[in-house]
Amino acid sequence: MTRVSRRNLFAGAGGGLALGAAAGFGAAHAVGDDTTAARDAVDLTRSYDFYTGDHQAGIATPPQRHCIFMTFDMVDGVSAADLQVLLARWSAAIAQLMAGEPVGQVEPVRSGAVGTDTGEALDLAPASLTVTLGLGPGLFDDRFGLASKRPKLLEDLPALPSDQLRPGTTGGDLALQACADDPQVAYHAIRDLARMGKGVVDTGWTVMGFGRASAGAGQSTPRNLMGFKDGTRNIEETADLDEHVWIDDDPAWAGGTYWVVRKIQMNIETWDADDVADQQQVFGRTKVEGAPLSGRVEHDEPDFSATKDGAPVIPPTSHVALAAPENNGGTRILRRGYNYTDGINELAQLDAGLLFVGFCNDPASFIKLQTRLGTSDRLNEYISHIGSALFVAPPAPRRGHYLGEALFG
Secondary structure (H helix, E strand, C coil), X not given: CEEECHHHHHCCXXXXXXXXXXXXXXXXXXXXCHHHHHHCCCCCCEEECCCCCCCCCCCCCCCCCEXXXXXXXXXXXXXXXXXXXXXXXXXXXXXXXXXXXXXXXXXXXXXCCCCCCCCCXXXXXXXXXXXXXXXXXXXXXXXXXXXXXXXXXXXXXXXXXXXXXXXXXXXXXXXXXXXXXXXXXXXXXXXXXXXXXXCCEEEEEEEEEEEECCCCCCCCCCECCCCCECCCCCCCCHHHHHHHCCCCCCHHHCCCEEEEXXXXXXXXHHHHCCCHHXXXXXXXXXXCXXXXXXXXXXXXXXXXXXXXXXXXXXXXXXXXXXXXXXXXCCXXXXXXXXXXXXXXXXXXXXXXXXXXXXXXXXXXXXXXHHHHHHHHCHHHHHEEEEEEEEEEECCCCCCCCCCCHHHHC
């Protein structure tokens, strides 16, 4: 459900940056046609309704251009009532933010008063902002008496092949994901929600994402920082979402989903030194078109039985072959990734990669896929999984209610 906020009166040329899907350059490759441009056009006046009473926005919503992900840990000594009040306040604030409204006074009437909204999005349109809440396994320990409310499949992820997790970039009691087509709108949402949580939660680890790295329904396929199209076979159909994403076997959490977050560092400079022919063998797709090596265009179905000179056309250790549902018993997850950069690392090399975000109705789906990929994927030579967390995203509330309300009934 979408609607236009009254704040579109302020929308204009200063509405924010819009990073499009990467376009190739060269005599043999056109930038794109009018159909592609129209499909990916950004309407900064669009807003989404928070109170759907169904699934939270920011999961199956068409991915926006920018994302900020932040985790939070409960402060020692706070109570279940403190948590309940925070979730209620956050829910009310998220509803206002998604509507393009401030969360309080920017310029208080009373002299000397501190503003309740920081003001940096005051003159900006809603930019399709969505804010999604996740609850981590640790929230259901002995601190708040919520053990009996724990979703039955919510546990910390086990150690997985290719894990090189760093201290300070794992787990979290709570998580917020703000996605928008204007980076300042996304930043404002996370900033003001974090301010509201002071004294109840401490901020954890954060990733600032840009240039969506997965496709939603009706969107052209974007590219990751390795230059390859990402998300060609992502889930789009409602029937597939019902089968693979939304929880339906745990009545208290029906309409919610399990939410996997991985921070994946790419060895960009090593990758850039590899020849393109080998890069295509790593992915199992062509770099410009994104076609499977067995096909001609991007959306051709991969033929994993095709051979040439006695060898598989798509290498069995390629990323496409190992991740394909037909090679994993039909296992699928909804991907919603973003590129990220942390600038330059201690070796004076580019520090960048992928914020992998995935949603599924059984975390075993991700564990199965990542175990397979982490063991055999040729891409592992160029990536490291340095951050990891699992959350449950509760269903969206109806008007007059708040996220996670069922925990306190």
